Structures are given as C-alpha cells and as structure tokens.
Amino acid sequence: MNKESLLKKAYDPNTFRQKGHELVNQLADLLAHTQNRKGKVTNPKPPEELLKFWKSHSVQGSHDLFQNVIDQSTKVHHPKYIGHQVSVPVPVSALSNLLSGLLNNGMGIYEMGEGATAIEKIVVDIFCDHIGYKGGGGVFTSGGTLANLTGLLAARASYKEKKIWTEGTSDQYCIMVSEMAHYCVDRAVRIMGWGENGIIKVPVNDGFSMDTLALSSLYDKATKDGKKVLAIVGSAPCTATGSYDDLHAIADFCKDQKLWFHVDGAHGGPAIFSKKYNYLMSGAERADSVVIDAHKMMLTPALTTALLFKRKDDSYHTFIQDAYYLWEGQEDREWYNLARRTFECTKVMMAVRVFTIIKEYGIKIFDEYVTRQYNLAREFAEVLEQSDDFELAIFPDSNIVCFRYIPNYQSNNQEDISELNRKIRKDIFQKGDFYLVQTQQNDDLYLRVSLMNPLTTMDDLKEVLDEIRVYSREELT
Ligand SMILES: *Cc1c(COP(=O)(O)O)cnc(C)c1O
Secondary structure, three states: OOOOHHHHOOOOOHHHHHHHHHHHHHHHHHHHHHOOOOOOOOOOHHHHHHHHHHHHOOOHHHHHHHHHHOOOOOOOOOOOEEEEEEOOOOHHHHHHHHHHHHHHOOOOOOOOEEEEOOOOOOOHHHHHHHHHOOOOOOEEEEOOHHHHHHHHHHHHHOOOOOOOHHHHOOOOOOEEEEOOOHHHHHHHHHHHHOHHHHHHEEEEEEOOOOHHHHHHHHHHHHHHOOEEEEEEEEEEEOOOOOOOOOHHHHHHHHEEEEEEEEEOOOHHHHHHHHHOOHHHHOOOOOOOHHHEEEEHHHHOOOOEEEEOOOOOOOHHOOOOOOOOOHOOOOOOOOOHHHHHOOOOOOOOOOOHHHHHHHHHHHHHHHHHHHHHHHHHHHHHHHHHHHOEEEOOOOOOOOEEEEEEEEOOOOOOOOHHHHHHHHHHHHHHHHHOOEEEEEEEEEEEEEEEEEEEOOOOOOOHHHHHHHHHHHHHHHHOO
C-alpha cells in the first residue's frame, strides 16, 4: 500500500462512524457491568508482564486495543472504587472529550476555538459567582499542579517589587503553607527558584488543619531572617486527610500583613456548589486566587482545572512577556486570547466538559453530588466510631476518610498495627474487589478512602470493613 492510500483510509468518515459506535458500545457495556457491581475494580499484573504483552503483536486494530486497555485499567465507575481523588466522569462529559479531541482547537488565541473560548468565560464566571467574587475572572488550565504554580506566579507578579520577571532576583522570597499541603506547592516554590528556604511549613492542629495561631511567630522569624514573605496558601482541603484550613483566619492574617492569599481548593473547592457544605469554603471569597479541579469533585474527565482571581486583572500580570506574533501588539486586555494568561500555548477545550454537564443536568447536579459524598463520609465515620475494632484518624470534613484496623486480639504495638494495615491494603489491592489507598500520618499508617463514586453506598463500605476483618484474620494466622 502506498502512503496516500493509508492516509485516505485513516480519515474515512464511515470507518470513524463504525469504530465510534463500537467504542461507545464497549464503554456502555463497561458502565452496565461495573454499576451492577460485577467484575473486579482492579486486576493487578506486574509491569514487566504488561510490557511483554504490549510488545507482542497479539493485539490487532483499535477495537482489540481499546478492549485490552479497558481490561487493564482501574474501574473508577465500579461503586467499590473508593481510592484516589479522580472523578468518576459523567459519561456525557467524556463524550465532550471526544468532541474536543476531534475538533482539536488550540484555544491559545481566539481564532482557534471561538465557541469553546466563550464557554470557558461563562464557566469561569459561574465559579467566581459561587466563590463570592465580584469582578473576578480567571482561566482553565491543565491540572491543579499547574494552576497552583500559575497562581503563585501571579502572586509574585503583583508583589510590590514587581521586577522579578524581567530582572530576576537574588532575594529570598518565601510562602507559608500547612505542612499537610499537597506536594505540588513545594514543587512550585522550587520551580520559582526559591529553594527549600522558600517554603515555610506551618504546623497543623489536632484536626490536621493549619495552626493559624502559629502564623504570626513564623512570619516574624522569616522577616527577621531577611526573607520576603509573599503569600500564604490555604488547603481546601489537604489531600491526605481531607481537612479544610480555616480560610477566614488565614485571610485575616494576610490582610494584616498585606500578603497574597491563595486557596488550593483542587479537591474540595466544589463545596461552593453545596448548600449544605459551602461553609467549608467560607473565606475563599477573601482570597486573591483559588484553584478548583473539576476532574476531582465535578464529575469531568482529567485534566480540567479552574484558576480564579478575585481581581480579574491579576491573571493578566502572571506572564508579562508578550508573544507579539500572537497578539500583534494589541494593548487592551482581551479575555478571549487565553494563552496570554495560561502556561499552555496549545490548550485543550476543557471547560466544555463542565459546560456539557451543566447543559445536560443543570448546575444543581454539583450540589447533589458534593452533598451526597460528604454526607456519606460522615455516616461512614460514625460507623467506624461505633465499631470497637476500627479507629478513625479524624472525623472527616470532606469525602476523604482515614482509618485503621485495630483488632482486639492485636498487640498495642504501633508498628505492628501499621504493618497489619499495610498488609491488608496490599491484599485488598491484589484481590481487586475494592480499591482503597493508604496514608502515613506521623509514623502511623492509615487506610484512606476517597468517596468519589456517586453510586457507592453504605452497604459497600460495610462490606469493605468485613473484608478487612477477614484479611486480618488470614494475616494473623
Ligand atoms: C490533587 C491535588 C492537587 C494536584 O492537582 P492535579 O490536578 O492532580 O495536578 C493539588 N492540591 C490538592 C489539595 C489536591 O488534592
């Protein structure tokens, strides 16, 4: 076959139609299967085995390839998926992924992705509205990690000595953040070149929230050491235990010291949509910037992240340098030329995923979802509290619950308890009926669940507890 005929074949509309229907059928079958709690959540195989599998030429064509990828993936749509904080995408939102995948508009400049650019502004405005920003604005960007870095770059750009972007600096800048914060905040600081001295870790209280009473002395010490404190990052919530920082307390401190206040609401920012739980985000309206992942608690595929600013102009300061070939020297701040304000040049049409859900089901779906998951976590915590063989790390703020198994016949040696829980978690993963993860708090290991799946019920969770009891007995005999 010559080259031309291959290309012609690859773009044939009828083949696409047929393969598209096939894939949708495969995925709909997966949904039906998992929602009926059939099959496993995980089916772990050693990496070398899968490498060998894919290097062999046993897989032919896209249908076979898709099916094998489905089979070799963790099934987030299975109600017994209670692992990492990735969303369980609403199927119609995954279709919008296919839409943007085929249209493939770059969205850096308005000409490329006009409709999706207007949609992005509407969705950004909805977020700002629910945060309580008046005159706010922002952008969508590729993930919470990048959004936090971008927010901190904006903070740096609006610092009183704004010249770092053009002149660089040898001054020691720093930010303050809870020791429980997501590691990407630490990473952002190091990317900005401030080193380990650029991050001041604020201790947490018994509830794993930032001890805001410690801010004042840490700030004074940093200033005395010649550091320039630029911002405080609040976690809403922190990843490990799902505990929200006291955003008002941080806002008060930032106001007094004239610091930038950034809220990392990657996981729990969508509480703004819950009438019952929006109090957890209270104080975010006083923050200068807020990050919210839609691919965690807003039912979209990854990566879909909103970076919101209280003053919309701040988002135009982040990357001051001009790419003249894109903007031809235009002076005014055009909301619709997005690459000016985002790290990405070519950007995926990601806000369409959120807007698709809103158009299909109304914005109330986010209230229903967040409220349901946060309620379920509280009910689960109560069951754990009432049992005499489980220990809760902390009563949950969000849909993340950390706990461990301490059977009556177990010694009280903390190392033994951690070791037992580590083994239990490994056994569960290998067997694949549930998927949960683990977290280390001080020296203790806890089992950790994120209740992401809207079909997970209390009965599912009680089954996990029973399974843990069985595994424990097997481990100890
Ligand atoms: C998940 C998470 C991040 C990182 O976001 P990505 O979208 O995975 O890059 C940052 N902060 C918190 C609190 C998170 O939960």
